[in-house]
Amino acid sequence: MDEIISGIIEAFHLIVTLDPEVMEIAQRSLTVSMEATIIAALIAIPLGAIIYYFSFRGKRIVIGTIQTLYALPTVLVGLLVYLLVSNAGPLGMFRMLYTTNAMVFAQVLLIIPIIAGLTIAGLSSLDKELKYTIQSLNASAFQAVATLCREAKFAIMSGVLLAFGRAIAEVGAVMMVGGNIRHFTRTLTTAISLNTSMGEFATSIALGIILLSIALIVNFGMNLIQTRHMGGEKDV
Amino acid sequence: MSEEQVVGLDRITRVYGEKRALDEVSLSVFRGEILAVIGPSGAGKSTLMRICDMLEEPSSGEVTLFGMPVMKKTRKILRERVGILFQKTVLFDRSVADNVGIGLRYRGCSRDDINGRVAECLKSLGMEEYGCRSARTLSGGEGQRIAFARVLLTGPDLLLLDEPTANLDPLATKMLEDMIRTENAQHNTTIILNTHDQSQGMRLADRIAVLMDGKIVQTGTPDEVFYHPATVAAARFVGFQTLIEGSVLTVAEGCATVSTGAGLIRAPAGSVRSGDAVTVALRSEEITVSLSGTGTPGSGEGVSGTVCSVRKLGPVIEITADCGVLITALVPARQHVADVFAAGTRVHLSWQVSQVHLISG
Numbered sequence: 001m002d003e004i005i006s007g008i009i010e011a012f013h014l015i016v017t018l019d020p021e022v023m024e025i026a027q028r029s030l031t032v033s034m035e036a037t038i039i040a041a042l043i044a045i046p047l048g049a050i051i052y053y054f055s056f057r058g059k060r061i062v063i064g065t066i067q068t069l070y071a072l073p074t075v076l077v078g079l080l081v082y083l084l085v086s087n088a089g090p091l092g093m094f095r096m097l098y099t100t101n102a103m104v105f106a107q108v109l110l111i112i113p114i115i116a117g118l119t120i121a122g123l124s125s126l127d128k129e130l131k132y133t134i135q136s137l138n139a140s141a142f143q144a145v146a147t148l149c150r151e152a153k154f155a156i157m158s159g160v161l162l163a164f165g166r167a168i169a170e171v172g173a174v175m176m177v178g179g180n181i182r183h184f185t186r187t188l189t190t191a192i193s194l195n196t197s198m199g200e201f202a203t204s205i206a207l208g209i210i211l212l213s214i215a216l217i218v219n220f221g222m223n224l225i226q227t228r229h230m231g232g233e234k235d236v
Numbered sequence: 237m238s239e240e241q242v243v244g245l246d247r248i249t250r251v252y253g254e255k256r257a258l259d260e261v262s263l264s265v266f267r268g269e270i271l272a273v274i275g276p277s278g279a280g281k282s283t284l285m286r287i288c289d290m291l292e293e294p295s296s297g298e299v300t301l302f303g304m305p306v307m308k309k310t311r312k313i314l315r316e317r318v319g320i321l322f323q324k325t326v327l328f329d330r331s332v333a334d335n336v337g338i339g340l341r342y343r344g345c346s347r348d349d350i351n352g353r354v355a356e357c358l359k360s361l362g363m364e365e366y367g368c369r370s371a372r373t374l375s376g377g378e379g380q381r382i383a384f385a386r387v388l389l390t391g392p393d394l395l396l397l398d399e400p401t402a403n404l405d406p407l408a409t410k411m412l413e414d415m416i417r418t419e420n421a422q423h424n425t426t427i428i429l430n431t432h433d434q435s436q437g438m439r440l441a442d443r444i445a446v447l448m449d450g451k452i453v454q455t456g457t458p459d460e461v462f463y464h465p466a467t468v469a470a471a472r473f474v475g476f477q478t479l480i481e482g483s484v485l486t487v488a489e490g491c492a493t494v495s496t497g498a499g500l501i502r503a504p505a506g507s508v509r510s511g512d513a514v515t516v517a518l519r520s521e522e523i524t525v526s527l528s529g530t531g532t533p534g535s536g537e538g539v540s541g542t543v544c545s546v547r548k549l550g551p552v553i554e555i556t557a558d559c560g561v562l563i564t565a566l567v568p569a570r571q572h573v574a575d576v577f578a579a580g581t582r583v584h585l586s587w588q589v590s591q592v593h594l595i596s597g
Contacts, residue, residue: 127326137319138343138390143342150328
């Protein structure tokens with residue numbers, strides 16, 4: 001118990017004094033996960049919107065598969081990316097293994113289903129008359145999809161934030177493809193894992209508090225967006 | 237109104253799972269005409285609208301718009317000439333001006349053109365100061381007028397209105413009805429109007445189609461539909477509360493005498509013959525109620541019975557009397573009339589022979 005209490009006290013000391021190594025790890029985590037979220041959003045939002053808008057055979061199976069992939073095991077993504085970017089893999093020439101690029105790649109794969117699925121869910125929650133109105137006003141497919149995404153922006157943004165939360169809290173894949181190299185690929189989650197195994201509880205707790213704070217900020221942001229969304233739905 | 241066919245539906249069927257929302261519907265709508273489609277909820281009215289606007293494809297049958305068959309390759313061209321307004325007000329989460337102009341934007345009009353036409357449109361609605369406001373701040377009536385203006389600004393030749401006033405208060409309803417009339421009168425726009433408000437159909441339509449259980453059971457002028465319904469279900473829907481089964485005893489000089497549970501009832505014969513099974517239909521507001529023994533007013537046609545229920549319906553009172561069968565009449569809610577015709581009172585119900593309608597079968 002004393003160890004935990006002293007760990008917490010030291011953790012606050014590390015945070016308050018802006019310990020360089022702790023800050024570096026936190027910054028890297030944020031950068032990697034933000035990059036991954038932006039890239040995934042750019043791919044997954046249009047993908048989700050296209051899947052929602054167009055009718056095609058097997059649409060339900062596609063949506064069901066995307067939803068199943070919400071729970072995609074991170075180590076499986078790590079293994080897949082490892083095989084792809086290792087020297088013997090098809091992307092080996094880019095020499096991405098044990099770089100932050102490989103970590104971004106893994107996180108992108110991990111969260112694309114979440115953003116795509118929640119985009120589809122967000123668009124599906126719009127009134128069907130909205131889609132009919134856009135179609136009847138003779139919008140092109142691109143105009144229709146863009147308008148619908150704009151109408152569902154709060155739901156889609158919630159999905160993006162949720163995906164960011166999943167990316168930054170992920171440990172398995174980034175450990176496998178990033179290698180947890182100090183000053184290079186070490187992130188909050190991999191550092192916590194390593195420091196705990198070495199008995200460095202204070203650093204682990206400090207990093208844990210930072211990770212938890214980020215999660216809280218993301219959650220607060222989601223709530224804010226949802227509240228605003230609900231407010232916008234109110235009849236005036 | 238001309239004989240140029242704008243909408244042609246040929247044996248349209250739409251099936252959802254095991255439910256037939258539309259069942260072999262055939263209908264023609266002509267240029268400049270206002271056709272009201274009336275029917276109860278779930279009759280298939282909205283499905284019919286979506287098929288006319290090419291938002292849904294029929295399971296079978298053929299749709300032609302402006303003489304062109306609806307196909308994948310003609311859809312885009314035809315959509316330029318069709319506009320639809322739904323019961324639920326659809327507004328985009330942007331300014332009122334952007335909402336009104338969005339259809340023009342989809343059509344690739346220039347920003348200056350859109351701004352000018354939107355400003356003009358809002359001015360004609362008396363809503364010019366609303367342009368910069370968020371559309372979400374509008375009331376139900378204002379929102380529906382803006383949604384309607386958005387459709388009108390695209391200059392449709394065919395307007396599809398799917399119960400557009402169902403959620404509006406009487407004042408907002410009147411304003412929207414005025415807009416519908418004006419659009420039809422000024423631009424000779426063909427309009428199909430879905431409504432379950434029969435009086436709205438009477439007010440606006442040149443012709444009415446009655447849709448029940450996915451089938452068109454009758455089309456005709458408002459008078460034909462409201463006073464000479466083709467089926468018992470249609471009669472019930474358009475407000476005939478008294479429907480008495482009987483059989484025709486004699487037909488003479490255009491007048492049929494029908495044997496019913498309430499006794500002999502005379503009616504214009506129409507096409508019925510002696511021996512036919514018919515339903516005698518009477519509109520409640522055309523039946524006069526008087527106390528038995530105080531003399532039969534006017535017509536001389538009627539039956540006696542005992543009041544079994546009295547219901548106050550605002551400006552009128554609904555009196556149902558047992559005359560062998562139940563007959564319902566509406567009387568003006570004058571002072572104390574509910575006490576005069578209280579339950580158990582013997583009354584005489586009378587009507588004009590010409591007001592009785594016979595439905596075959």
